Amino acid sequence: MSSENAACMVCQAVASGTGMAVYEDDEVVAYLDENPAAYGHLAVIPKSHHPIIEETPDYLVNHVFQVVNKLSVVVFEELKVQGTNILVSNGIAAGQDLPHFMVNIIPRTEGDGLNFQWQAKHLSEEEMSTVEIVLKEQSASIGAFELKKKDEAIVLGKPEEIISSAKERKKEPKAEEKKEEKADEPQAETEEENYLIRHLRRIA
Amino acid sequence: MEQNLASLTEEDLKNMTPDQLRELQRKNCIFCQIISGKVQSKKVFEDEKSIAILDINPANPGHVLLMPKEHATIMPQISDIDIGYLFLVAKSLSKSGLKALKAEGSNIFVANGIAAGQKSPHFMIHIIPRKANDGIAGFGLLRRKMAKEELQAVQQAILKRSKESMPGNKAELILSLEAPKEPEKLEAKEQPPAIKFDKQKPKPSVEIRPAEETKGPEQSDDEGSIDLDDIARVLGRK
Numbered sequence: 001m002s003s004e005n006a007a008c009m010v011c012q013a014v015a016s017g018t019g020m021a022v023y024e025d026d027e028v029v030a031y032l033d034e035n036p037a038a039y040g041h042l043a044v045i046p047k048s049h050h051p052i053i054e055e056t057p058d059y060l061v062n063h064v065f066q067v068v069n070k071l072s073v074v075v076f077e078e079l080k081v082q083g084t085n086i087l088v089s090n091g092i093a094a095g096q097d098l099p100h101f102m103v104n105i106i107p108r109t110e111g112d113g114l115n116f117q118w119q120a121k122h123l124s125e126e127e128m129s130t131v132e133i134v135l136k137e138q139s140a141s142i143g144a145f146e147l148k149k150k151d152e153a154i155v156l157g158k159p160e161e162i163i164s165s166a167k168e169r170k171k172e173p174k175a176e177e178k179k180e181e182k183a184d185e186p187q188a189e190t191e192e193e194n195y196l197i198r199h200l201r202r203i204a
Numbered sequence: 205m206e207q208n209l210a211s212l213t214e215e216d217l218k219n220m221t222p223d224q225l226r227e228l229q230r231k232n233c234i235f236c237q238i239i240s241g242k243v244q245s246k247k248v249f250e251d252e253k254s255i256a257i258l259d260i261n262p263a264n265p266g267h268v269l270l271m272p273k274e275h276a277t278i279m280p281q282i283s284d285i286d287i288g289y290l291f292l293v294a295k296s297l298s299k300s301g302l303k304a305l306k307a308e309g310s311n312i313f314v315a316n317g318i319a320a321g322q323k324s325p326h327f328m329i330h331i332i333p334r335k336a337n338d339g340i341a342g343f344g345l346l347r348r349k350m351a352k353e354e355l356q357a358v359q360q361a362i363l364k365r366s367k368e369s370m371p372g373n374k375a376e377l378i379l380s381l382e383a384p385k386e387p388e389k390l391e392a393k394e395q396p397p398a399i400k401f402d403k404q405k406p407k408p409s410v411e412i413r414p415a416e417e418t419k420g421p422e423q424s425d426d427e428g429s430i431d432l433d434d435i436a437r438v439l440g441r442k
Binding site: 023036037038039053056063064065066067070072073074075076077082083084091093094095096106109112113115117121127128134135136137138143 | 247248249256260262263264266280282285289291298300303304308309310313315320321332334335343344346348349350356358359366369370372373374375
């Protein structure tokens with residue numbers, strides 16, 4: 001797959017560097033959507049051209065979503081929103097409007113007018129079982145992901161940096177969390193608790 | 205277990221440590237019970253870290269819920285490594301839907317938080333196979349017009365924060381190339397205004413995209429990946 005596609009608007013935007021970037025590394029760039037679905041709507045995009053997620057190499061999918069995870073935390077903290085939606089649309093039938101795989105991060109607040117809901121379709125027990133069987137069969141071989149970039153003995157593009165930062169990150173947030181809770185920031189604490197309590201209520 | 209939770213007062217909950225709260229959540233999580241096998245489900249995939257089941261109220265046939273086995277409520281509670289892994293499984297499950305169910309596309313969707321439409325106490329990734337005119341309208345993105353200044357303020361705020369928490373971030377702030385601003389305005393922007401989204405101003409407008417129009421007539425000869433190639437090629441043509 002060529003790394004850049006001359007006919008692709010997204011590739012052109014990446015090459016021109018005029019987008020409203022909020023994150024960039026060697027493989028991935030994240031832009032603020034200039035016609036956003038919500039305030040702070042971001043699109044995380046691999047720099048190389050891949051139309052849909054299924055055609056995007058594993059190492060890159062892995063990296064893109066690690067960036068998505070970090071940015072969604074940034075959005076939560078910086079914009080003080082109450083939620084986020086992560087949305088990928090693969091194919092025109094799914095509402096994809098640009099020929100380049102991207103992940104939308106959509107910050108959410110109550111009453112923001114957005115509604116990613118669907119009506120449940122009724123399937124008979126038999127139909128459900130058929131779907132279960134064919135999907136299970138097709139999914140039996142899932143695994144053994146190719147986390148190295150092809151033709152390069154490199155993991156995730158920039159090995160040490162990303163792996164070590166990922167490791168740190170795995171610990172960091174917890175450390176920060178605890179610090180926050182212990183420190184004199186009662187507001188953050190209540191917010192976190194309220195959030196958990198709200199969830200518990202829903203379960204009850 | 206339900207009783208256990210119901211007997212707790214708000215005060216009790218407030219006095220619990222985050223670890224205790226999480227343990228309580230896990231105990232009361234229906235999806236943790238599905239994962240442990242206590243509650244029945246239609247599993248389509250399972251490995252050490254994750255499990256994928258059919259949604260019993262599917263948006264479309266083959267609507268799959270992919271979950272980490274370890275209880276987490278929202279994405280920020282999950283490590284980057286695990287998130288990367290889960291979405292690799294999601295990619296593969298999406299491909300399964302395209303191949304096994306002859307889907308023409310898929311939506312991969314996560315709701316973090318009740319405000320985002322989350323209904324389950326367990327983090328999950330929805331993988332929804334799509335076909336043209338399948339009656340699902342929910343994933344079309346409403347688009348708003350926002351003033352350039354407002355966009356730049358939010359870009360600056362997110363960029364500043366992401367530079368702090370993402371050391372490899374090479375992005376730089378480029379202030380409007382086509383229309384250079386007055387120096388005073390630039391100064392004013394250095395201190396972004398408190399972020400408040402004015403819901404009145406932007407007028408959402410639904411983009412209606414004719415699905416068939418853009419479809420190319422070509423068929424791939426490659427038996428194994430006909431669906432995939434077609435989906436990608438149609439997009440490439442646009």
